Each structure stands twice: as C-alpha cells, then as structure tokens.
Amino acid sequence: MAEAIAPVATEYAVKTLGVTKQYTMGKESVYALRGVSVEVHSGEYISIMGPSGSGKSTLFNMIGGLDKPTEGKVYIDEVDISGLDAYELAWLRCRKIGYIFQTFNLIPVMTALENCTLPMIFAGMGTQDALDKGVELLTLVGLGERVRHKPLELSGGQQQRVAIARALANDPAIILADEPTGNLDLKTGKEIIELLRRLNKEKGVTIISATHDLKMLDVSDRIIWIRDGRVDKIEQRAELDLELGTLEGEEV
Amino acid sequence: MATNAVARKGIKRQIKLPNREAFKIALRSLKIRFWRSCVTMAGIVLAIAFLSSVMISGLATASLRPPDVGPGATVSEDRATQVWLICISLVVCTVGITNAMLMSVTERYREIGTMKCLGALDWFVVKLFLIEAAFQGLVGSMLGGLAGFIVAVLAAMTQYENVLGNLPWGTAFGQLGIAVLIGTGLSIVGAIYPARRAGRMPPADAMRTEI
Numbered sequence: 001m002a003e004a005i006a007p008v009a010t011e012y013a014v015k016t017l018g019v020t021k022q023y024t025m026g027k028e029s030v031y032a033l034r035g036v037s038v039e040v041h042s043g044e045y046i047s048i049m050g051p052s053g054s055g056k057s058t059l060f061n062m063i064g065g066l067d068k069p070t071e072g073k074v075y076i077d078e079v080d081i082s083g084l085d086a087y088e089l090a091w092l093r094c095r096k097i098g099y100i101f102q103t104f105n106l107i108p109v110m111t112a113l114e115n116c117t118l119p120m121i122f123a124g125m126g127t128q129d130a131l132d133k134g135v136e137l138l139t140l141v142g143l144g145e146r147v148r149h150k151p152l153e154l155s156g157g158q159q160q161r162v163a164i165a166r167a168l169a170n171d172p173a174i175i176l177a178d179e180p181t182g183n184l185d186l187k188t189g190k191e192i193i194e195l196l197r198r199l200n201k202e203k204g205v206t207i208i209s210a211t212h213d214l215k216m217l218d219v220s221d222r223i224i225w226i227r228d229g230r231v232d233k234i235e236q237r238a239e240l241d242l243e244l245g246t247l248e249g250e251e252v
Numbered sequence: 253m254a255t256n257a258v259a260r261k262g263i264k265r266q267i268k269l270p271n272r273e274a275f276k277i278a279l280r281s282l283k284i285r286f287w288r289s290c291v292t293m294a295g296i297v298l299a300i301a302f303l304s305s306v307m308i309s310g311l312a313t314a315s316l317r318p319p320d321v322g323p324g325a326t327v328s329e330d331r332a333t334q335v336w337l338i339c340i341s342l343v344v345c346t347v348g349i350t351n352a353m354l355m356s357v358t359e360r361y362r363e364i365g366t367m368k369c370l371g372a373l374d375w376f377v378v379k380l381f382l383i384e385a386a387f388q389g390l391v392g393s394m395l396g397g398l399a400g401f402i403v404a405v406l407a408a409m410t411q412y413e414n415v416l417g418n419l420p421w422g423t424a425f426g427q428l429g430i431a432v433l434i435g436t437g438l439s440i441v442g443a444i445y446p447a448r449r450a451g452r453m454p455p456a457d458a459m460r461t462e463i
C-alpha cells in the first residue's frame with residue numbers, strides 16, 4: 001500500500017504540487033504544463049477556464065492518474081498517486097474518479113448501455129445490477145429511449161450524455177469533467193449542470209470541470225484560470241459575480 | 253440514484269475480474285468483428301488442414317498398405333518433404349496470426365485506452381486478446397483439422413479398399429486432436445506479443461490516437 005501522507009488540518013480531495021508536463025516529439029519538446037499547484041477541498045465545485053491549448057485536458061489527465069507528470073506531485077485524498085501500484089491506480093480510476101472526456105471516448109462497438117455498464121463490470125458488480133443501474137443513469141441524462149444505440153448512431157450531444165452517465169457509474173467521489181456541456185443545447189446543458197450541482201450539494205461529490213459555459217461558472221465555488229500551462233488566477237465566485245458582465249468578452 | 257455512500261478516504265485495490273467476464277467481453281468483440289476474425293481464422297484453417305491431411309494420410313498409408321510392400325526410400329523422402337512443408341506452413345500461420353492481432357490492437361488503441369481509464373488492469377487487457385486468439389485458434393483448427401481429415405480419407409479411398417472399415421479410428425482422432433492443439437497453441441503464441449503491447453499501453457496516449 002502507498003504510505004498515506006499525514007492529513008493536514010484541511011482535507012484536500014485533490015492537490016497538485018508544481019505539476020509540469022513536457023511532451024517530446026522527436027527533437028522538439030512542448031510544455032503543456034509549467035508548474036501547476038492547485039488545491040481542491042473535498043466537496044468543492046471548481047471550474048477551470050483557459051484558452052484552447054492552455055493545458056486543461058493535460059491537467060485532467062494528471063489529476064486522474066491517466067498520465068504521469070514530468071515533474072511535480074499529484075495527491076488524491078492526501079495520497080501521492082505516483083506511489084500507487086497498478087491495482088491501486090486501477091481502483092482509483094474505476095471507483096474514486098469519474099471522467100467525462102472532452103472527446104467522450106465511448107467504445108464504438110458497444111451500445112450506450114454497455115458503455116455505461118463497463119466501469120461497473122470492472123468494479124465487480126453483477127451483470128443484472130449493472131444493467132439496471134446503467135438504464136437508470138441513462139434515463140437520468142435523458143437517454144432512456146436510446147440504451148441500445150451504438151455511439152455512432154447518436155448525436156454528439158447524446159454521446160456526451162452517455163459519457164456523463166458512464167462517469168457516474170461507480171458513484172465517484174471526484175468527477176473530472178472536460179467540457180461536459182460543450183456539445184449540448186442550452187436546455188440539456190442546463191440540466192447537466194443541474195445534475196452535477198445536485199451531486200455536489202447532496203452527495204458532496206467534488207467536481208472539477210473545464211468549461212467555457214457561463215452558467216457553469218455561476219454554480220462553481222471557485223474558478224481557476226489557466227494560461228500557457230500556468231495558473232493565471234484563482235477567483236472565488238463572490239468576486240466573479242461582480243465581473244460577470246465583463247466575462248463575456250474574455251477568450252471563450 | 254447512488255445507494256452506497258461516497259467513499260471518502262483511502263485508496264483500495266482494484267479487484268481481479270473473474271475469467272467469465274473476460275470471456276464474455278472477448279467473445280462479444282469477436283462476434284462484433286465477425287468477418288475480420290474469419291479472415292484471421294482462414295490462415296489457421298489452411299495450415300491445420302494441411303497438417304491434419306498429411307498426418308491422416310500418413311496413418312492411412314501405414315495401416316492400409318498391403319503387407320508385402322515394405323517402406324521404400326521414396327516414401328521416407330516424401331515424409332521429410334512433408335514435415336518440412338508442415339513446419340513452414342505452421343510458421344507462416346503463426347506469423348499471420350501475430351500480424352492480424354497486431355492490427356487488431358492498433359485498430360483498438362482507443363478502445364483499450366478507454367478501458368484502462370475506466371479501471372481495466374493490464375493483465376485483463378492481455379487476457380482479452382489471448383482469449384480471442386485462443387478461440388480463433390480453436391475454431392479455426394477444428395474446421396481445418398476436419399477438412400484435412402476428410403480430404404485425406406477421400407484420397408485414401410481412391411488407393412485402398414474399405415478405408416472406412418480398416419482405418420484405426422482411435423489413432424486418427426488422436427492425431428486430429430493433436431493438430432487442433434497445435435493450431436490453438438500457435439494461435440496463442442502468436443498473440444502474446446500483441447496482447448502484451450496492448451496491456452502496457454499508457455491510457456492517456458492510447459486515447460489521443462485517432463485511427
């Protein structure tokens with residue numbers, strides 16, 4: 001087992017310390033992240049904003065244990081995840097964290113329902129229970145009628161909703177959502193935000209979401225601005241309220 | 253919605269899935285790519301058909317030849333050539349399987365990456381590919397073995413009388429079984445490298461790949 005770091009007074013669900021990510025392609029190397037340190041309390045709702053290419057998705061990969069930082073540390077529940085073995089890492093990805101990927105990453109040969117039940121199967125849930133819960137989750141995101149459709153038979157927004165349902169499969173404590181409303185119409189987008197908000201408020205799920213959606217900013221506790229792989233500024237929502245008018249002009 | 257309380261503290265270990273689940277997923281993925289697996293299987297069918305027809309016709313010659321004709325030099329030369337041909341056909345078959353499995357892995361880069369992101373263990377991914385290969389090998393070599401068997405018996409019937417009555421069936425089926433085992437075994441061997449490659453893939457990389 002990984003040695004747990006002694007918990008400090010305040011408990012962080014997610015903490016990064018000087019996370020750097022360098023991609024090397026042949027001779028060239030690109031810095032996607034240049035030392036990002038953020039702290040997210042458990043039960044917080046965080047929005048991450050930043051222009052395209054600023055490193056949001058890369059940061060999500062690091063926090064979610066899908067990729068290793070070049071330098072720096074990521075802590076989940078005060079545990080340094082670089083010290084986890086393959087089994088613990090798989091458990092973390094399966095049970096602790098729910099991902100909504102920017103590119104959905106549904107498995108094309110599987111139906112919406114099969115996609116949705118996969119994490120539950122990996123978690124060892126019985127087939128029937130998994131199916132029941134899968135239908136329940138798809139209904140929750142408004143796809144109850146489409147459970148037998150394959151991703152390619154669904155619209156972009158519907159695929160996104162399957163991805164959202166799948167992220168909720170194992171009741172994760174942390175949801176990493178990479179532009180979860182990017183492909184949704186206003187009404188559905190609002191419903192999804194409502195849903196995330198409700199999970200956050202009622203179940204205390206920590207939500208970290210990259211977004212350009214002003215409605216999303218409105219429900220978040222804090223907004224972290226990222227630019228060129230660095231944290232630009234961190235705002236409380238209270239501060240933001242005053243500026244919402246000017247926000248529209250920002251790089252969205 | 254959620255019935256169990258959200259776990260807060262401590263990181264546990266992922267469970268190992270029962271083989272039944274791996275089987276289910278592997279078989280489904282074979283079914284989905286039915287024609288593709290048929291092409292992979294065709295190589296195995298041919299190689300094992302050749303192997304079993306040579307084995308069975310050898311058996312027929314040995315057991316049905318009139319006693320007065322001893323084993324001549326030409327016969328053993330034929331045997332040597334046949335063994336050589338069999339070896340080549342089996343090697344080609346294994347290389348073909350490895351190639352087909354590598355393509356299958358490349359094709360499913362994203363899929364594998366996604367599974368790993370959702371909590372699949374490396375070993376589980378390896379198992380998926382090995383099961384697929386074993387299944388293709390088994391079905392392919394049973395079909396091939398049977399085809400070779402029939403061809404060899406028909407050929408023997410043109411040379412000898414009462415083949416069906418005189419053929420030592422027990423030995424014949426034993427040899428057929430060996431041919432099937434060889435086919436399945438080689439199929440698995442051919443899949444080891446591609447399967448390990450699939451299992452080791454880092455999830456974030458795998459997901460970015462567009463095919």
Ligand SMILES: Nc1ncnc2c1ncn2[C@@H]1O[C@H](COP(=O)(O)OP(=O)(O)OP(=O)(O)O)[C@@H](O)[C@H]1O
Pocket residue numbers: 023024025030031032050051052053054055056057058059102460
């Ligand atoms: N696997 C990779 N190989 C090379 N460069 C990469 C890789 N992944 C990301 N990058 C680079 O890192 C930078 C940050 O990418 P990232 O995907 O994190 O941006 P983003 O903030 O999510 O953008 P968007 O809002 O468009 O999704 C980009 O310049 C990108 O080109």
Ligand SMILES: [Mg+2]
Pocket residue numbers: 056057058102178
């Ligand atoms: Mg992105």
